[in-house]
Amino acid sequence: MHARSALFDVYGDLLPQRDNRSSVAGLVRLLAPTGIAAPAVRTAISRMVSQGWLEPVTVSGARGYAATGQAIRRLDAAHQRIYRRTARDWDHAWRLVFVAGPIDRAARARVHRELSFLGYAELTECVWVSPFERPELDAALQRAGARATTAVAHDFSPADAPIRAWDLERLAATYAQWHASAAAEIERHLRGHQDPDEAAFAARFHLVHEWRKFLFVDPGLPDELLPPDWPGRAASSFFTDCADGLKEGADRFVARTLSEH
Numbered sequence: 001m002h003a004r005s006a007l008f009d010v011y012g013d014l015l016p017q018r019d020n021r022s023s024v025a026g027l028v029r030l031l032a033p034t035g036i037a038a039p040a041v042r043t044a045i046s047r048m049v050s051q052g053w054l055e056p057v058t059v060s061g062a063r064g065y066a067a068t069g070q071a072i073r074r075l076d077a078a079h080q081r082i083y084r085r086t087a088r089d090w091d092h093a094w095r096l097v098f099v100a101g102p103i104d105r106a107a108r109a110r111v112h113r114e115l116s117f118l119g120y121a122e123l124t125e126c127v128w129v130s131p132f133e134r135p136e137l138d139a140a141l142q143r144a145g146a147r148a149t150t151a152v153a154h155d156f157s158p159a160d161a162p163i164r165a166w167d168l169e170r171l172a173a174t175y176a177q178w179h180a181s182a183a184a185e186i187e188r189h190l191r192g193h194q195d196p197d198e199a200a201f202a203a204r205f206h207l208v209h210e211w212r213k214f215l216f217v218d219p220g221l222p223d224e225l226l227p228p229d230w231p232g233r234a235a236s237s238f239f240t241d242c243a244d245g246l247k248e249g250a251d252r253f254v255a256r257t258l259s260e261h
Contacts, residue, residue, distance in 0.1 A: 001209060003036050003044035008053075009209050011067045012075035013082075014254050021066035023059040026258045033193065033202045034209075070139065077136060081119075081220055082212055083240065090131055090222035093152050094162050097128040097137065100147040110144035119219035121165035129162045131222055163225060171217055175231040178210065179238055185210070186242060197256070200249030207246070211239050 010030055015022055022030070024045065028038045045065055048054040053071040057064050067075065097120060099111055112122070118140055120128040134140075141148055156162055189203035218232065226232070 001034060001036065001206075003031070003040040004047060005212075006031055006034060006036055006205075006209065007041070007044050007048060008075070009205065009212060011054075011071065012079055013208055015067070016075075016079075018258065019066070020072055021057055021059055021064055022258060023062040023064040025062060026059070026064070029257045030254065033198055034205055073139070074136060078212070078215055081215055082208065083243070088132060088220075088222070090224070093131075093154050094156070095130045095133055096123070096151045096153055097130075098149045098151070099126040099128065099141075100149070101126050103146060107145055111141075111146050114140035114144045117216055121162075121219060123162065123165045129165055130219065131162075131225070132220075163221075166219060166221070168226075172231050174217065175214075175235045178214075179231065179235040182207065182210070182235075182238065182242070186246075195253070197249045197253040200246045201253040204243060204246035204250040207239065207242055211243075 007027065010022070010027065011020060014030070024042065027045070028041050031041055045054060048071075049056070049065070052068055054065040055068050057066045097115065103111070103126075115122075115128050115137075118130070118134040118136055119132070120130045120134070123129040137148075137150070186203045186207060189206055190199045193199035193202060
């Protein structure tokens with residue numbers, strides 16, 4: 001687990017109810033049960049500040065960092081996709097993004113990272129597709145240093161061309177593999193701590209962290225476009241049940257940890 005991605009998990013999942021901020025000491029204590037050492041936490045904080053995700057603040061008289069507006073918007077959108085509480089209605093239109101070219105290899109990599117995270121797939125070179133509008137598109141293109149033109153399409157020939165932009169067979173196998181191993185991973189973390197609240201926190205943190213990786217590979221396609229036996233449905237239900245079941249103990253650990261001085 002990388003410290004930067006773990007910090008995104010902390011700010012996205014644990015700190016929204018705490019004004020999206022924490023002292024540096026609190027962040028270090030929170031990430032200790034995950035195996036991330038203090039120097040790695042501080043280095044990741046510095047990088048996130050330089051990238052515009054965090055800004056320095058004072059928390060209870062101590063040095064700390066708050067999520068920026070850019071970070072809060074991205075984390076809120078990610079939170080909705082992670083927990084999948086409600087399904088979005090689809091209007092049967094496809095949103096296209098035509099990235100202005102030519103762009104070099106580094107810029108292409110940035111575009112791929114940013115747009116894939118939002119749920120787009122590359123339909124053909126420099127043309128990206130999504131079933132939904134993504135409010136973060138402009139900010140994502142700006143971070144990638146790219147310009148684009150957008151359009152809406154209702155018909156494709158062949159009709160399944162947009163769906164084939166994603167490797168759904170590979171995604172299905174990834175969901176099935178994750179679901180098959182997740183219960184054992186949770187049990188391993190629950191056995192690894194004498195403090196039951198710390199155990200619940202560690203188990204839930206790793207659960208959310210691993211599930212969050214699907215943000216980069218699953219676009220959140222409308223249910224009607226997925227097969228009846230889509231393994232992502234069972235995996236999502238399992239994740240939600242486990243995350244909810246571990247939340248009470250994890251919340252106690254977070255409250256206790258962040259109140260320490």
